[in-house]
Structure formats: C-alpha cells, structure tokens
Amino acid sequence: MTLNAAPRGLYFDDFEIGQEIVTSARTITLTDIVNFACLSGDFNEVHTNFEYCKTTAAGEPIAHGPLVYAVAAGLQYATGVNDGTLLALLQIDGWKMLSSVKHGDTIRLHSRVLEKKESSKGDRGVVTFLRQIIKHDGTTAQEMTAKYLYRRRPKA
Template sequence: MPMYFEDFEVGQRFTTPARTVTEADVVNFAGVSGDYNPIHTDAEFAKSTPFGQRIAHGLLVLSMLTGLRQRTGHFEGTVIAWLEIRNYKFLKPVLIGDTVRGESEILEKRETSKPDRGILVQRVRVYNQRGEVVQEGEFVTMVRRRPSPGA
C-alpha cells in the first residue's frame, strides 16, 4: 500500500524482498552502462584479483536496491523525485550468486514550502545472504503528502 509523507515516522524501518544477483544481471548492466571492466566481465582476469572471481558492479547493486525498495509498495506513486544520495559506501563485494536485500530507516522528515509534498531522509543498507552490510548510505526523496478529501 503506498505511503504518503504523513504516514512515515522517524525511526521506522522497512525491509525489502531479496533477489539473487545473476550472471545475466552483470552482463546486461555492463551493456547498459558501458562498464566492461574485467573485474566484472572476465572470469580469468578476475581470478587474479583479491576477490578471486568476478564481482557485480557496485552501481548494479545500488540499482537493484532501488527496485527492491519499489517492490515493497511503500513508495508506489508517492515519490515525486530523488534529490540526493549521500555518503554512499561500497563496503564489501557482491558476487554473482549472492542474494541481496535492502533495509531503509527513516532518519528525518521535513515539510516543504509546498503543501503537497515533504522530504524524507532515509538510511539505506544492502545486506547479502550472510547478513553482512555490503552497501550503505542515505537517500533523500521528495514524497507526496496525502491529498485533501475532495481534492
């Protein structure tokens, strides 16, 4: 069920569904982004790296987080705009075959000068299947306020 600005509370947390990162995800993201760095696309090269195998693009995993957050339904039709991504960190590699899920926590909410919207600041984290935080940062989004009855 979509949530409006008024429905969110500081400290509230939301967990997303999970999904497994596939080789197709990595190949498709390389094609869309143009990032064919061999750490992502060359299995033989990747064996010689500290990871020992190919890793998913960090921005691919960030993109997956945005999609997983959308699947919760909380922001369906109520997000007006993304305003900022703050202090985003790529903490651990995500490997092909890892299963990731996200968590969001409302850190701050503030009204704007326009009566139909507000701003949310959320801490977001991506976890792998072992419960390790692999990425984290803050999203700042503009969200619709609940329409007035009869509007």
C-alpha cells in the same frame, strides 16, 4: 469509465522517524552482471574477465556498484512504498561500497527513516533514509543516506 484508485504507497505523513522497511530478497546472477556491463558500457575486467579476477581478492567477477543499487531500487519499488506517492529522488550522500557482491549473492534493502522535513509548498515533504543493502550472510554490501520527495496526504 475510468477509475482512479488511491495510491498504495506511503505519503510523507505516514513515515515515522526510526521506521524500518525491509524488502524481499533477490539473487544477483552472472547474467545480471553481463547485462549491466552491456547496458552501461562498463566492461572493466573486475566485472567481466574471469582470468583477471583470479588475481583479485574476490577471485571472480563482481557486480557493478550501480547494478547493486539499481536492483535495490527495484526491490524497494516492489514493496509498494513509493507507488503513487514518490515524486523524486533528491540526493544520495555517503554512498559506500563496503563488500563486493558476486553472482549467487542474495541481497535485500533495509531502509530506516532518519528525518522528515515538510516542504514550503505544503503538498509534499522530504524523507531521509539510511539505506543498507544487506547480503544473505548479513554483510552490508552498500550503505548511503538518501533523500526522497513524497506527496503529502490529500486533505479530505
């Protein structure tokens, strides 16, 4: 016998303009940075060369921007908000790298609902978020707006 549990994620209908979602936190490690360099093939010296980095403003290797974004996506997934209700990431606008993330920095994702738009299909809708990746010291590391496609709540 198969039991299909109801999704624990939020449906399009559940989101409200101005609603904020704050994730738990995760510390970026040197292992994360090295593993991402290996995975992506991006061995740029600002990420991998301690001696070179001594000549930069950061003074040490920094995390890749897409690595920080990916960790934030994982933190969002862990909230359960998207579980069984998210259909697609549609668009990212204005992705800004505002502050470097180094190993030992702890980040969390703050998302605020900016807009909701029903789709013409009726069974889904687009939610636009302001997404900010915030470091443990309160500094914003990255900021963007992102549009996601969510299922609508099934009619009873």
